[in-house]
Amino acid sequence: MLVLKLVKESLFLNVLEAMLDRVDVVNVDCSSMGLKLQAVDTGHITIIELFIPAKDFENYYCDEVLCVGIPVDDMVKTICCTDEDDTITIKVGDENFNTITLSFESPKNSSTMACNLRVVDANGDFLHIPEVLDSNYQAIVQMPSAEFMRICKYLSNIDGDGHISVTEEGLMFFAFGGTGDVKIKCIKVLGIIWSFIYGFCNVIPNIAAIGSKTVSLNCKCDSTGWLSS
Numbered sequence: 001m002l003v004l005k006l007v008k009e010s011l012f013l014n015v016l017e018a019m020l021d022r023v024d025v026v027n028v029d030c031s032s033m034g035l036k037l038q039a040v041d042t043g044h045i046t047i048i049e050l051f052i053p054a055k056d057f058e059n060y061y062c063d064e065v066l067c068v069g070i071p072v073d074d075m076v077k078t079i080c081c082t083d084e085d086d087t088i089t090i091k092v093g094d095e096n097f098n099t100i101t102l103s104f105e106s107p108k109n110s111s112t113m114a115c116n117l118r119v120v121d122a123n124g125d126f127l128h129i130p131e132v133l134d135s136n137y138q139a140i141v142q143m144p145s146a147e148f149m150r151i152c153k154y155l156s157n158i159d160g161d162g163h164i165s166v167t168e169e170g171l172m173f174f175a176f177g178g179t180g181d182v183k184i185k186c187i188k189v190l191g192i193i194w195s196f197i198y199g200f201c202n203v204i205p206n207i208a209a210i211g212s213k214t215v216s217l218n219c220k221c222d223s224t225g226w227l228s229s
Helices: 011-019 072-080 145-155 198-211
Strands: 002-007 025-031 034-040 047-053 059-062 066-071 087-093 096-106 111-118 139-144 162-167 170-177 180-185 193-196 214-219 225-228
Touching: 002 011, 011 034, 011 047, 011 072, 066 072, 066 087, 066 096, 066 111, 072 096, 072 111, 139 145, 145 170, 145 180, 145 214, 162 214
Parallel strands: none
Antiparallel strands: 002 059, 002 087, 025 034, 025 066, 034 047, 087 096, 096 111, 139 214, 162 170, 162 193, 170 180, 214 225
């Protein structure tokens, strides 16, 4: 059984909200140590993985290993109907492992509301994301997550694919499209050119800004890249 007690502005709920419109289902691996979240965006371009330790929750209880598929849109829309000071309890298991029970307690009027969401099929095992230190990257760039999010917002206004150029001259973000082009030059590093799509621009920066003050762009010559924070 899993029981989470949290408030509306908690890290877990903010992460789900950042995924809204870009991710349909988040697979959550629950254990006594915390929650491991993994999702693939709707364009099947980006894999998102995040671990939230049990100590980061106001109240956390998990007495067995569970894998739960959370419907992001349904979860976020349900929680958005609550007040800012409501206490939210998320429960899975006990008698029924096919539903997620949400309970909302309001300190203003001493009322309690509860609803159930259907658990979505977790679609098999978690995908493996290699550790940064175990991979042979040609470029590893660290920068403030807020700055990275700002740059990606600029790029997302162009109707073409984005690119990152990492050379001796510096780090360059650029995009060309029918509506115009954007070029943003940052810091001096060594490396390669890495292309990405705008699903990446809209999902990853928002989550990185929630969970960390810095992000790390890790690029390889085979046009793959990993972002950690």
